[in-house]
Amino acid sequence: MRRDVFQAIADPTRRAIIGLIALQAMTPNALAEHFDTTRQAVSKHLRILTECQLVKQEQAGREIYYHFNPDSMKEVADFIEPFRRMWESKFRQLDNVLSNMKKSKK
Amino acid sequence: MRRDVFQAIADPTRRAIIGLIALQAMTPNALAEHFDTTRQAVSKHLRILTECQLVKQEQAGREIYYHFNPDSMKEVADFIEPFRRMWESKFRQLDNVLSNMKKSKK
DNA sequence: CACTTGCGAAACCGATTAGTTGCACATATA
DNA sequence: TATATGTGCAACTAATCGGTTTCGCAAGTG
Structure with missing residues (x-):
């Protein structure tokens, strides 16, 4: 199975x-x-x-x-990989800046 | 919850x-x-x-x-991390050598 | 041989899951 | 205001899950 x-x-x-x-x-x-x-x-x-x-x-x-x-654990690693950089702080801060720009545009 | x-x-x-x-x-x-x-x-x-x-x-x-x-995905990453090096080939080969040594000792 | 040990499979059980339908409610829009 | 839209929540259902007890069987051991 x-x-x-x-x-x-x-x-x-x-x-x-x-x-x-x-x-x-x-x-x-x-x-x-x-x-x-x-x-x-x-x-x-x-x-x-x-x-x-x-x-x-x-x-x-x-x-x-x-x-x-x-x-088999690779499958899990592959799933997570795209999100990894998202939680690394320097990128997070950039994300926040972009997010705020988008909000103030609305 | x-x-x-x-x-x-x-x-x-x-x-x-x-x-x-x-x-x-x-x-x-x-x-x-x-x-x-x-x-x-x-x-x-x-x-x-x-x-x-x-x-x-x-x-x-x-x-x-x-x-x-x-x-929250970090929690998953942390769980996987200890196993990551295990599937990287160079270490796998070392594992196999050790595994075979253990078998022939029995 | 009889007996013990280590294991998986089967049957059963209460709890949880993922889905549905039907509803209530707040927000837009005519 | 009446109506349409976007959403969450509750109640129900079939299927699955994680656990137990009971059993059968193969492999060691006296």
Whole structure:
């Protein structure tokens, strides 16, 4: 199933999972200890993260290590990029000047 | 009401609205023409975007112009930033080397 | 072999979501 | 003033979400 990355990172628990896994690959059980939920709930989050390829599995016996895969995060970065310069202060100030000019023209 | 930015940008229609508004401030009616939904549906999206301050209103008579406010987008940028270098190829290659070293050690 | 451990899948549940229709209200306009 | 226009809000609905409990199964372990 194809899943939207933006929807995947909308959930705070999933963002926390990403934060943990990015540091070190972990099993579902190890992950679940960091949250106040069942292992099955974490497993469902991991499935969603896997579906949009933010995470990949590495089987090791009966354990499954989940690795973070940053590639899919590019999509989010690409979305934000056009807005980046807008919040950098020097440009913001220019924006304000233009905005005020437009208002006084009305 | 306080609203999560990540949840706000999870919806593709809202991302499209942001894309349009970022180019030029628009009224709900003008926005609705770009989508296959009712004006009221767009209005609800605008309310959610306003609640997390991704958008601000400018009253002009009976019309309301919605402006894009990039500041809240910083939160998303901050979340992504730690992962940025991970997908830049030179670092990826180093990661792969380390990953293979770890595997052969097992 | 019996037993434990690690995991995903299925079924269920309350809450939330994105959409609709219908309405009320303020602002322009004839 | 009567009418048209631009808007937000409320009520409703089908679908989805995030969680739980229960189960089945494969992989280790005594």
